[in-house]
Amino acid sequence: MASGLSKEYTWEEVTRHNKEGDLWIVIDSKVFDVSKFADLHPGGANVLYAESVAGKDATQAFFGLHRHEVLLRPQYRRLQIGVIKGQTEQIKPPQPGELSKVPYAEPTWLSSGYHSAYYSDNHRKFQTALRVFFETIVKPEAIKCEDSGKKISQEVVDKMAEANIIAMRLGPGEHLKGRTLMSGIVKPEEFDYFHEAIIHAELARVSSRAVVDGLLAGGVIGLPPILNYGSRELYEQVIPDALAGKKYVALAISEAFAGSDVSGLQTTAVRDGDFWVVTGTKKWITNGTFADYFTTGCKTETGFTVILIPRGPGVETKQIKTAYSSVAGTAFVTFDKVRVPISNTLGKVGAGMSVILSNFNHERWMVCATSVSAQRLAVEECLKWSTQRIVFGKPLNSQAVIRAKLANMISRVEACQNWFENVTYQMNQMSYSQQADKLAGPIGLLKQFISRAGRETAEDATQVFGGRALTVTGMGKYIENYHRTSGFDAILAGAEDVLGDLGVRQALKKMPRDARL
Numbered sequence: 001m002a003s004g005l006s007k008e009y010t011w012e013e014v015t016r017h018n019k020e021g022d023l024w025i026v027i028d029s030k031v032f033d034v035s036k037f038a039d040l041h042p043g044g045a046n047v048l049y050a051e052s053v054a055g056k057d058a059t060q061a062f063f064g065l066h067r068h069e070v071l072l073r074p075q076y077r078r079l080q081i082g083v084i085k086g087q088t089e090q091i092k093p094p095q096p097g098e099l100s101k102v103p104y105a106e107p108t109w110l111s112s113g114y115h116s117a118y119y120s121d122n123h124r125k126f127q128t129a130l131r132v133f134f135e136t137i138v139k140p141e142a143i144k145c146e147d148s149g150k151k152i153s154q155e156v157v158d159k160m161a162e163a164n165i166i167a168m169r170l171g172p173g174e175h176l177k178g179r180t181l182m183s184g185i186v187k188p189e190e191f192d193y194f195h196e197a198i199i200h201a202e203l204a205r206v207s208s209r210a211v212v213d214g215l216l217a218g219g220v221i222g223l224p225p226i227l228n229y230g231s232r233e234l235y236e237q238v239i240p241d242a243l244a245g246k247k248y249v250a251l252a253i254s255e256a257f258a259g260s261d262v263s264g265l266q267t268t269a270v271r272d273g274d275f276w277v278v279t280g281t282k283k284w285i286t287n288g289t290f291a292d293y294f295t296t297g298c299k300t301e302t303g304f305t306v307i308l309i310p311r312g313p314g315v316e317t318k319q320i321k322t323a324y325s326s327v328a329g330t331a332f333v334t335f336d337k338v339r340v341p342i343s344n345t346l347g348k349v350g351a352g353m354s355v356i357l358s359n360f361n362h363e364r365w366m367v368c369a370t371s372v373s374a375q376r377l378a379v380e381e382c383l384k385w386s387t388q389r390i391v392f393g394k395p396l397n398s399q400a401v402i403r404a405k406l407a408n409m410i411s412r413v414e415a416c417q418n419w420f421e422n423v424t425y426q427m428n429q430m431s432y433s434q435q436a437d438k439l440a441g442p443i444g445l446l447k448q449f450i451s452r453a454g455r456e457t458a459e460d461a462t463q464v465f466g467g468r469a470l471t472v473t474g475m476g477k478y479i480e481n482y483h484r485t486s487g488f489d490a491i492l493a494g495a496e497d498v499l500g501d502l503g504v505r506q507a508l509k510k511m512p513r514d515a516r517l
């Protein structure tokens, strides 16, 4: 006997159920009994009674108004009573880990028939595993947390730790030694910055900028100074627990007094025997509301010093309401005469500026990785939407103005991707200190270029989606989220214009003295 879902109906049968109380519709060969659902339909009952919909093939009308995922929700899935005899579904639901076949929806290294100078088959295998992980484990949670504003669950954090994703997000290095990375797909000594870039790119596809940050981004930027400048004891005390997802770390640099102008920081650390006494405030601290440690930039008698401050007496954190979800845990942090052992100093006393600046490179590069991926998703969304949306009797993409926007969006993301890959390749060839010397300028310029491109793409995508890009649910929900949050990329880790200027100033410093026209 055919099961409910595979029961076959003829068109003749379907068309008989075309009125209030006895209403069937067909979407992509699937027959739905919406007799009782009609009154509960969020779009209203009347649209379903329309002559062109009731008892008819409503595929085009449906996909002009809903995302495919609506049909996959259990409460709607059970409305399906069978299929049309002799027809098969054309619009397949995406499978976890699947690559998109939409042109430009994937970078060339993942597109069939194209080649890459940078990525190997190992990167491809790694990418597949990461996509499955983020789509099946992180995305469902991301949707909930984006909405509730609650911290990402410990269960998800534990799964990230188990796969060693928390450790891999800090890049290649000693901290990966002896770890099994993504069930052994990549060996610790073979893990490179392209593998790391894949993690950031796949994470960005959860399509919530706040979740990208809420998923322990504080550690990605707060842990490297401990790895690179902390004592062995401090390393043992903090790193194993942080990489196991048991302790959380935030980077506490910016203040209401100074953001990109790091030299204007006012939090002070005064030496008292074997302790620092830290007083001051920090603002916009990602993951600060739930962090156990703060990698903190302080003013000391001689210059700046970076100190690791554990949460304890005198440390207070308050949630800051931002344009994105509070899942990111953005905090205002107060240090009130906090006593911290001198051994918690990261790097040399007074040499904090180079600790902060070298750390910024990796952070800015990470922002670039997530932004390029988010932009690519916006391109995919716009290509799909402009194909399925019918306006003036034709697909939206038959309008030249829409195609012109698509051309700009595609060109921007490809330009961003290619420059990003070149910089990533340079990182693979350089030591941490070489990167600090040679790449601070290029990464500053890259971030300026990418965050600007991202905002332009968010703007274009909003125009393509129209009103749907203004609502947090429905067809344009990813574009709404990206439009609302793409500006964060232009600010966090250094304001766009300041970074562009940094790139030029670094270049000017390296101008040959004898350069003449």
Ligand code: HEM
Binding pocket: 025, 032, 034, 041, 042, 043, 044, 047, 048, 053, 058, 061, 062, 065, 066, 067, 070, 071, 076, 079, 473, 474, 475
């Ligand atoms: C099984 C069939 C259907 C289900 C389960 C369904 C479900 C939904 C849901 C959940 C929404 C809320 C918005 C969203 O989450 O995307 C919605 C909105 C809507 N639906 Fe349906 N729907 C169905 C069929 C149809 C059909 C055939 C039409 C045809 C005209 C239609 C017209 C609308 C409209 C106009 C809206 C409001 C869209 C907006 O606010 O942008 N629906 N529907």
